[in-house]
Amino acid sequence: MQLPASAKEIDTRTTGLRATRPAAASHARLWKLVGLILTLIVAYLLPLGLSNYQAFEFTQVFIYAIALLGLNILIGFNGQFSLGHGAFYALGAYTTAIMTTRWDIPYGWTIIVAGVLCLIAGFLFGLPALRFEGLYLALATFALALSTPQILKYFDNWTGGSQGIVLDKPSVPLGLPINADQYLYYLTLTVLLLLFLLAWNLLRGRVGRAMMAIRDNPIAAEAMGVNNALYKSLTFGVSAMYTGIAGSLGALAVAFVAPDTFNAFLSINFLVGSVVGGIASIIGALFGAAFIEFVPIYAQEISRAAPWAIFGVVLILFMYVMPTGVAGLLHRVLERLTRRPSKESSADNVVATSPAPADPGASSPARAASGKHE
């Protein structure tokens, strides 16, 4: 099913990053900057007004957001697809768990090691995955997610088997006047900001352009001299790195890892978060993370009997209202706000969609999901 109208929306949004439109763009940039700074101030002051439990909830949101950003880079910006990022989340988590408990390595280093390991693992997995497209890639990655708990149980000398590993929660350094939960909040928030910044830099530069070119039209990209194989594997690696770092932080936040955490449901949950937030967006990852963290909890408040029915209904309603995710909706709202003259807007659309191929749906992420062959 090819869906030109909506695929165009995705392209508009992503290509908007580099579209040049003098007056409107500066407006939009100003708006975004103000919003960003305000958000940052709120984010850093927030834990002071929160209970420890709420600080922990937000910590979880940040961790999910990092993982989802990894997925967005892969799906939204590169048109590849993964139902298996739970595996990289597990790899990151176990890296930290094993290194801190067995070898007493400070946790800070283990976060970096987790990222590097996942980068390599993702790259290596990305190489054979090049052969797969659409549904077949979905299965290849899903296989990874399914095997994870079994593999973790199998190597029980390392992983503690089904008993899992209990970690120590990071203690507050330098005698800072905050408690452990607040410290974790700031730690994850800072890592999140660094990684978001990195993603932003990566995506708006040469690498990002190459990634998106592959997504929009692989053959044209190849013809223009982009090494598709290299870039696709590399994207897989970077994506896995993000998710792995999230896993590492997740292990620290909960102070416990066990195979049951990393089941196939986790990977599907990531996908849900990614789509709800908006796949071709950096900031969307945060919305998606908030969705998968809070909606199940509030669903329970509404109905004790069948909370997941509530979750399903909310998910479906979200998709009705925001078929391109929260970020997609925000983008449209922002566009409305920043450019009033309607003539300009239609001109903009032409600019923005021109890089898209003749059949915009053909290689868009939407297609990655369907694995449609024509």
Place this chain on the structure above:
Amino acid sequence: MLRKIVNLVLALVLTQFLAVSLGHAEEGVTATEIKIGNTAPYSGPASAYGTILRAAGAYFRKVNDEGGINGRKIVFISYDDGYSPPKTYEMTRKLVEQDHVLLDFGPLGTPCNSAIWKYMNDHKVPQLFVYTGASKWGDPKGHPWTMGWQPTYHAEGFIWARYILDNIPNAKIGILYQNDDYGKDYLSGVLDGLGNKARDLIVKQQTYEVTDATVDSQIVNLKNSGANVFINITTPKFAAMAIRKAYEIGWRPTQFLNFVSASISSVLKPAGLEASKGIISAVFLKDPSDPRWANDPATKEYIAFMRKYYPEGDPYDIFNVSGYSCAQTMVQVLKQCGNDLSRANVMRQAANLRNLQLPMLLPGIVINTSPTDYYPIEQMQLGRFDGQRYELFGPIYTAVSRGKQ
């Protein structure tokens, strides 16, 4: 300006600290209420167990209807954790820090309880009657705030092994177990019970995953190994499949079935009563579908309770009997606490249960705890299924739980 901000921040931080440090007195108890928390898998792969805590919640409603405990009503807050340890941790923190519960009652699942084990003990919040049979919960020295309830998986495996050594001279044992902590705990009980004979007697071990569609292949392998004893360590659905498949392919070993799946109505009937004949199981609860208890007043009362307070639940599901009994244990502890409903006293009373008889425990089985004995139920009796009910035989075994050896 900057100084102002710094001052503001410091003031905020300080109030936070005060709020935290003052929050501890008499958590979860008012003149009219006792707040009890719980996490259980109402969704996800282990959702079959969710009914245990629904039955327990229903029992608390009954207690409230009858006037509560020393004039206080029980407020039972039970959250779904989908059997995911991080979720358990999160929801438990919500219970403790946001809902301010007095204690966490019957959190379900070994990995889930492992995830909150340290947290509960660090924060000195009772983690009482955890719903898992792992043997590590009876550790009063290392984890004084955590206590189990049911007989340990290890103990049950141990009892089977002893029975096999004494009664089946040329046993060749085939084992099917779920590939997780629950299965492995049973397995270790069997291995410990068999001692150095384990290597000779066990001819084949097979595992399955909860996501598997069937266990047919494993049963075929066990049959082909020539085993004449089949130890079936599986959850209800797989237990029923295993029993039926063994029967279909003409394998007739002596079968041992873990009590998790010993239910007549939800396992043996689906598997086929004929196929289930001869199955041996260690039991400690009255199975309401066993005709022996049809006229037992306690069983009748239980059935009436189910009909009234949990009509959507299946009264013949042994899980519900279990949740009902576990909740009764909790109520007993709270009654014993009297008016001193501090967390410390709750633990003192939980470790001070003397010969407690519960209506749905098998006659002769009692609950005992002490400051050094954190294993409430340690007795079981073997029963052999005769096509209609479990024919109890042999002594009541008092299992040596591993923590105490």
Place this chain on the structure above:
Amino acid sequence: MSALLQQVISGLSTGGIYANIALALVLIYQATGVVNFAQGEMAMFSTYLAWTMINAGWPYWLAFFTTMVIAFVGGVVIERVIIRPVENAPVLTIVMVTIGLLTIFNSVAGWIYTYTVKPFPSPFSSAPIKLGPVTVSMQEVGVAGVSVATLILMYFFFQHTKVGLAMRAVVENPTSSRLVGVKVSQMLALGWGLAALVGAVAGMMVAPLVFLEPNMMSGILIYAFASATLGGFNSPGGAVVGGLLMGVLENLVGTYITFIGTELKLTVALAVILLTLLVKPSGLFGRAAVTRV
């Protein structure tokens, strides 16, 4: 040798279960271009409906056919009411809606029927049949038979009827189909109805083997997905063969690769599938993708 045969037969019977659901997956994919994550749960829910009727004293076949009708209508209604608003959204969005449906069906089934396993009657006798050294049950043969029969019917429907042709056309190229007078959205609704129907049949065939409970399909759906991929997502025949292969493969890995044993059998089976796909990226029987430039 008899051990090997018995494992193969048992694998074929388990594979028959996968094949049934895989077939339903492929069917809805062919008819609508969407992978329906809720396929398994819809089948499970239909089976509960049948169970309710049988429990109320209806004869088996009456319940069976009534359920088929309800499932078909239910599938059409789901497409009309729930899928329609996102019909033109990106495919991932539609997939999300099916995930929402999955959690709704699963949760509601658990709420109404509880999670206690229930036996489900079978139209076939469960008496074992001896074939030389191997034992199979009529039940297992029946399940395999039904999936083959469904396959043949579907093949006939898609290849030799006008409606089938129209449905294929809609997925291949909705715009052109519309131009030649095919009612696109009706065809999509019909596709959902048919897939729900096939799913319901699969559910009622499988339930006697794996027992009825709200999660009965979650594991099977995963295997079915793998089977459909192995066979090729655009080939119903491939889905059936893929399912059977998957069942046999898993058993043989668990039995004969002893250092791995049963603990990693799924992992190894999946690895084998992936290796196969590396050689044949669109599945054993799938058509290769042709990309228009």
